[in-house]
Amino acid sequence: MSPLSSTGETQALASDHLREGIIDRLRSEIGDALVDSHLVPGRDVWVRVRTDAWRTAGIALRDRLGMDYFCFLSAIDWMPSPFGKGEDDPTAEPAERDDTIRQGYTGGETRFQLLARVVSSSQHIGVNIKADVPDSMVMESWLPVYAGANWHEREAWEMFGISFAGHPDLRNMYLPTDFEGHPMRKDFPLLARIVKPWPGIADVEPMPGGGDDEEGGE
Amino acid sequence: MTMTDERRQLSYIAAQAADARVNVELETEGMTLNIGPQHPATHGTLRIIARLDGEQVVWAEPSAGYMHRGYEKLTEVRTFPQVTALINRIDWLGSFANEVPFILAAEQLMEIEAPPRAQHIRTILFELSRIANVGLFLGDLGVQLGAITPVFLAFRDREYVLNLIEAATGGRFHPNFDRIGGLKDDLPKGWVEDTKAAMHKLRNFCDEMEDLLFGNEIFQSRTRGIGIIPKEVALQYGLSGANLRASGVDWDLRRDQTLPMAWNKADWKVWTHPDGDCFARCWVRLQEVRESTKIVDQLCDSIPSGPVMAKVPRIIKVPEGEAWVSTENPLGEMGYYVVSKGDLGPFRVKIRSASFNNISITPWLLKGVLVPDIITILASLYFILGDIDR
Numbered sequence: 001m002s003p004l005s006s007t008g009e010t011q012a013l014a015s016d017h018l019r020e021g022i023i024d025r026l027r028s029e030i031g032d033a034l035v036d037s038h039l040v041p042g043r044d045v046w047v048r049v050r051t052d053a054w055r056t057a058g059i060a061l062r063d064r065l066g067m068d069y070f071c072f073l074s075a076i077d078w079m080p081s082p083f084g085k086g087e088d089d090p091t092a093e094p095a096e097r098d099d100t101i102r103q104g105y106t107g108g109e110t111r112f113q114l115l116a117r118v119v120s121s122s123q124h125i126g127v128n129i130k131a132d133v134p135d136s137m138v139m140e141s142w143l144p145v146y147a148g149a150n151w152h153e154r155e156a157w158e159m160f161g162i163s164f165a166g167h168p169d170l171r172n173m174y175l176p177t178d179f180e181g182h183p184m185r186k187d188f189p190l191l192a193r194i195v196k197p198w199p200g201i202a203d204v205e206p207m208p209g210g211g212d213d214e215e216g217g218e
Numbered sequence: 219m220t221m222t223d224e225r226r227q228l229s230y231i232a233a234q235a236a237d238a239r240v241n242v243e244l245e246t247e248g249m250t251l252n253i254g255p256q257h258p259a260t261h262g263t264l265r266i267i268a269r270l271d272g273e274q275v276v277w278a279e280p281s282a283g284y285m286h287r288g289y290e291k292l293t294e295v296r297t298f299p300q301v302t303a304l305i306n307r308i309d310w311l312g313s314f315a316n317e318v319p320f321i322l323a324a325e326q327l328m329e330i331e332a333p334p335r336a337q338h339i340r341t342i343l344f345e346l347s348r349i350a351n352v353g354l355f356l357g358d359l360g361v362q363l364g365a366i367t368p369v370f371l372a373f374r375d376r377e378y379v380l381n382l383i384e385a386a387t388g389g390r391f392h393p394n395f396d397r398i399g400g401l402k403d404d405l406p407k408g409w410v411e412d413t414k415a416a417m418h419k420l421r422n423f424c425d426e427m428e429d430l431l432f433g434n435e436i437f438q439s440r441t442r443g444i445g446i447i448p449k450e451v452a453l454q455y456g457l458s459g460a461n462l463r464a465s466g467v468d469w470d471l472r473r474d475q476t477l478p479m480a481w482n483k484a485d486w487k488v489w490t491h492p493d494g495d496c497f498a499r500c501w502v503r504l505q506e507v508r509e510s511t512k513i514v515d516q517l518c519d520s521i522p523s524g525p526v527m528a529k530v531p532r533i534i535k536v537p538e539g540e541a542w543v544s545t546e547n548p549l550g551e552m553g554y555y556v557v558s559k560g561d562l563g564p565f566r567v568k569i570r571s572a573s574f575n576n577i578s579i580t581p582w583l584l585k586g587v588l589v590p591d592i593i594t595i596l597a598s599l600y601f602i603l604g605d606i607d608r
Binding site for chain 2: 042043044046068069070071072074076077080081085102104105115117121124126128146147148150151159172173174175183184186190193
């Protein structure tokens with residue numbers, strides 16, 4: 001007998017119900033600290049919690065909602081990159097770019113947002129949880145909630161400059177110890193593109209035998 | 219307090235003091251052992267710093283990052299179709315499997331789905347990369363425990379699978395074959411028959427491995443009861459794939475979520491093991507290779523006809539939104555959190571790779587083990603360095 005006997009349709013319907021239940025139960029656990037939620041039926045659920053409730057929400061998810069599996073923790077910098085795709089002509093005037101910060105699902109007020117995902121190993125249903133990062137760039141550490149958050153928080157600290165109160169060991173993982181700056185921030189230029197501008201589409205030479213050559217081509 | 223009580227108490231204190239003195243005199247200075255970054259057991263450049271007391275590890279910490287390539291940043295300056303060329307190189311032994319969750323996430327945002335034939339072939343290639351990847355693990359495992367033969371067998375038999383992948387995609391290691399909306403090409407002529415013949419050989423390879431390695435007494439004594447990860451700890455650290463199933467968690471993303479892939483069209487089994495030790499992890503992987511060959515066999519019999527590419531615009535713009543898709547890759551759960559702002563390229567891609575979480579448990583796991591077991595435990599957790607550093 002196939003372990004996949006249930007059809008996709010019934011599974012999707014059932015999980016919608018489950019995902020709505022996640023939002024409701026989280027609201028009853030942490031009250032108005034649940035700022036916003038977003039549900040894509042049959043696919044996924046997003047919640048945003050108040051900054052000061054980051055750890056409380058984690059504990060509620062783990063203990064009350066059975067989200068025992070820690071998937072990942074990271075951050076998003078919502079500022080549009082001032083460098084665009086890094087394909088600018090270095091000799092030309094810098095391009096005008098839209099620099100309004102627009103957050104994604106569940107909104108937000110700050111440029112940086114924490115993003116984590118935890119999953120229930122018995123129900124096989126996960127939740128994406130977000131929180132605004134205040135200007136102080138300090139968040140509560142999830143280390144007491146999920147031991148696996150250790151390396152993920154180190155990475156977020158290194159790449160985005162978000163520090164975590166209660167994390168004992170915020171050291172660089174990838175970069176040299178004395179590296180300055182936080183590479184995943186949008187205003188940190190991709191140095192490879194600055195040193196040697198991306199050739200872009202204009203530079204692609206025609207293939208020998210291709211294009212207007214009558215013998216070759218398609 | 220009586221005289222006797224007092225005397226007894228004094229003698230107790232004296233005995234304690236004597237013990238302490240002896241301990242101080244016999245105490246040896248701890249030693250710091252540096253394994254890697256260039257060591258055969260590190261699959262690349264993972265460095266392990268271990269503080270030892272005699273033969274026992276008191277504290278250990280892996281130091282990753284010697285191969286960080288900054289893929290998350292690089293995706294931000296690429297278009298969606300270009301990203302697959304990068305993410306191919308995350309887990310370089312199972313490259314095709316890396317492409318699939320990203321493509322699925324982009325398709326989810328664009329609200330399109332690959333045609334059934336493409337889904338089918340995707341699943342077959344996905345499972346072939348699992349066989350190539352985990353098959354090599356089985357050989358590599360032997361080498362790290364001091365057995366040379368398995369690695370030759372593994373390299374010999376992996377070649378059959380790599381040839382198939384090459385025949386279908388044109389690339390042995392980095393196919394870059396998956397496209398938003400389907401696949402680059404259809405399968406070549408005669409490929410299905412070749413595949414079925416190769417799967418037969420691979421099943422023989424599994425039997426051979428089971429005899430040669432898993433039945434070996436030395437192998438058993440080196441792996442049984444070593445590096446035990448309880449279920450709760452495994453979940454907390456986000457271990458996934460065979461590492462999680464070896465701790466008794468019955469969870470396979472191929473079975474337990476709905477994705478436009480063809481795993482549910484085959485009859486196969488998810489294996490778990492209750493022990494959570496090194497042996498369990500290796501054993502579960504061996505069974506996984508077997509199941510994969512079964513999946514490939516069955517799917518090869520039932521490939522639907524039709525196109526391999528859905529109708530997609532020539533220039534792909536992905537609508538604004540966020541999507542998370544993860545699949546059960548050879549190393550464990552591999553997922554992409556894709557944020558699109560409606561441009562040609564992604565706004566942010568968070569790459570959740572399996573080995574990063576799988577290896578983050580080692581400081582906890584290596585405490586108190588003996589030095590030779592460090593290598594066994596690392597081998598059984600099975601990581602690819604590119605999958606840690608990204």
